[in-house]
Amino acid sequence: MGSTADTAIWWVRRDFRLADNPALRAALDDGAALPLFVLDPALLRGAGTARRAWLHAALHALDTDLRRGGGPGLSVLRGKPENVVPRVAKEVGAARVHAAADFGPYGRRRDQRVATALGEAGRELVRTGSPYAVAPGTLVNKSGTPFQVFTPFHRTWLDHGVHDPASAVRVSSADWRASEDRVDLPPVDDELIGLAGEAKAREQWRAWLARDAEGVAAYPKLHDVPGADATSHLSIALRWGHLHPRTVLKDLAEQRSDGARALARQIAWRDFFADVLWHKPYATTEPVRPEYSKMTVDELDKTEAAAAHLLAWQDGRTGYPLVDAGMRQLRAEGWMHNRVRMVVASFLIKDLHIGWWHGADWFMEHLRDGDIAQNQLNWQWVAGCGTDAAPYFRIFNPLSQGEKFDGDGRYIRRYVAELADVPEKHLHRPWEAPDGVPAGYPEPIVDHATERQEALDRFAAIKE
Numbered sequence: 256m257g258s259t260a261d262t263a264i265w266w267v268r269r270d271f272r273l274a275d276n277p278a279l280r281a282a283l284d285d286g287a288a289l290p291l292f293v294l295d296p297a298l299l300r301g302a303g304t305a306r307r308a309w310l311h312a313a314l315h316a317l318d319t320d321l322r323r324g325g326g327p328g329l330s331v332l333r334g335k336p337e338n339v340v341p342r343v344a345k346e347v348g349a350a351r352v353h354a355a356a357d358f359g360p361y362g363r364r365r366d367q368r369v370a371t372a373l374g375e376a377g378r379e380l381v382r383t384g385s386p387y388a389v390a391p392g393t394l395v396n397k398s399g400t401p402f403q404v405f406t407p408f409h410r411t412w413l414d415h416g417v418h419d420p421a422s423a424v425r426v427s428s429a430d431w432r433a434s435e436d437r438v439d440l441p442p443v444d445d446e447l448i449g450l451a452g453e454a455k456a457r458e459q460w461r462a463w464l465a466r467d468a469e470g471v472a473a474y475p476k477l478h479d480v481p482g483a484d485a486t487s488h489l490s491i492a493l494r495w496g497h498l499h500p501r502t503v504l505k506d507l508a509e510q511r512s513d514g515a516r517a518l519a520r521q522i523a524w525r526d527f528f529a530d531v532l533w534h535k536p537y538a539t540t541e542p543v544r545p546e547y548s549k550m551t552v553d554e555l556d557k558t559e560a561a562a563a564h565l566l567a568w569q570d571g572r573t574g575y576p577l578v579d580a581g582m583r584q585l586r587a588e589g590w591m592h593n594r595v596r597m598v599v600a601s602f603l604i605k606d607l608h609i610g611w612w613h614g615a616d617w618f619m620e621h622l623r624d625g626d627i628a629q630n631q632l633n634w635q636w637v638a639g640c641g642t643d644a645a646p647y648f649r650i651f652n653p654l655s656q657g658e659k660f661d662g663d664g665r666y667i668r669r670y671v672a673e674l675a676d677v678p679e680k681h682l683h684r685p686w687e688a689p690d691g692v693p694a695g696y697p698e699p700i701v702d703h704a705t706e707r708q709e710a711l712d713r714f715a716a717i718k719e
């Protein structure tokens with residue numbers, strides 16, 4: 256297809272949208288743009304089934320949106336980015352490749368390799384914007400060092416402010432190119448057709464903002480109640496860049512309500528964890544607090560019960576209703592409510608004594624919003640080994656958490672069919688019901704009080 260001196264490449268990585276997209280704007284400012292996605296075997300190997308499926312649906316949605324303007328659509332190629340990107344740039348004579356900066360450890364290494372390969376051919380990788388409201392590495396504390404604690408980070412984040420959304424691109428009047436070497440788009444799972452993509456994300460976000468009950472106004476009151484399903488569900492759209500946080504924060508600023516401010520604060524947590532990982536790339540696998548590497552965990556291949564416990568947790572068959580509901584929601588929907596994520600993570604680490612990284616791996620396999628910075632650092636937060644983490648000795652009680660946040664059992668009944676008819680009085684402790692646990696539902700696999708003490712003893716040992 257067309258090869259002109261002023262063609263630029265728009266390299267899509269996790270920013271599947273046309274609106275509020277400075278890298279796309281920059282590519283079009285060069286002249287014609289070739290939208291490129293590289294199916295990178297190194298990334299696909301590590302991506303879980305849920306994220307791979309969402310990726311395929313997101314590719315289709317973006318391709319459709321691009322074709323709507325009459326252009327040739329998205330060019331998808333397979334291979335190592337450091338080979339593919341320079342090859343396509345050469346094919347169309349692009350001097351510049353535009354992308355939003357990637358701040359994850361793998362993305363940084365990959366982009367360095369691509370920049371070097373492009374540079375050798377006299378071309379340039381131009382990084383414009385980021386997937387965050389405030390890019391990692393931007394904010395430092397008064398002594399010029401990275402923030403370790405969220406609250407002062409948040410204060411500085413508020414003072415720093417956020418850019419306005421980038422101006423919209425007119426798809427039909429832009430000049431688009433495609434690569435001769437592009438491959439067919441991977442097939443989309445039936446259940447995801449029409450679910451992924453910018454248009455759907457925008458529609459859902461607007462609908463949530465307009466909701467009377469269980470929308471933004473009720474967020475401070477209801478965000479911890481999993482049965483109410485009163486959170487924004489933005490995480491998938493933000494993970495894939497169907498929406499940019501800038502756009503979301505602008506909409507929230509216009510609301511001027513406590514709910515809007517509370518939600519914006521959560522988006523600052525997203526920036527905070529990305530900032531932490533930018534400064535501490537080892538945190539994907541190593542504890543931020545080094546003393547925690549001495550913590551005794553039940554090794555899957557050495558402790559008899561550990562492998563069975565992990566399996567029961569993954570399958571939602573621990574005998575603890577809130578934990579099981581959460582793990583089943585994850586499998587069924589590729590998403591889990593935040594309060595329940597904390598409870599199931601605490602249960603794996605502090606009741607089953609299994610290393611947090613096993614839980615983080617399972618989440619990355621099954622979450623559609625699975626994101627290395629958000630996932631690993633939230634797991635470290637629960638484990639107590641992250642920066643600004645919950646103290647290790649604060650152990651979630653899976654029973655009282657259920658009673659407090661799912662008192663009427665709406666959430667548990669939704670996901671644990673065996674408990675659907677258990678009266679509210681016994682729902683959180685079904686083994687105390689006169690007839691015992693209902694058929695098909697397990698007895699608790701461990702005793703919480705005993706394991707809580709065990710966790711505290713192990714914690715005391717690393718503090719000695």
Ligand SMILES: Cc1cc2nc3c(=O)[nH]c(=O)nc-3n(C[C@H](O)[C@H](O)[C@H](O)COP(=O)(O)OP(=O)(O)OC[C@H]3O[C@@H](n4cnc5c(N)ncnc54)[C@H](O)[C@@H]3O)c2cc1C
Nearest residue numbers: 486487488489490521522525593596624625626629630633
């Ligand atoms: C063990 C564990 C693992 C997690 N793994 C991920 C993950 O892989 N990807 C991911 O996006 N989030 C992760 N989270 C954070 C949080 O649970 C989800 O972002 C949230 O549940 C998504 O639902 P929502 O969009 O309705 O959130 P809302 O409550 O509506 O919040 C709005 C947005 O704020 C951000 N946010 C909210 N809570 C957090 C938080 N604790 N940390 C960082 N950002 C937050 C998210 O971008 C979210 O979409 C994890 C939390 C825990 C405890």
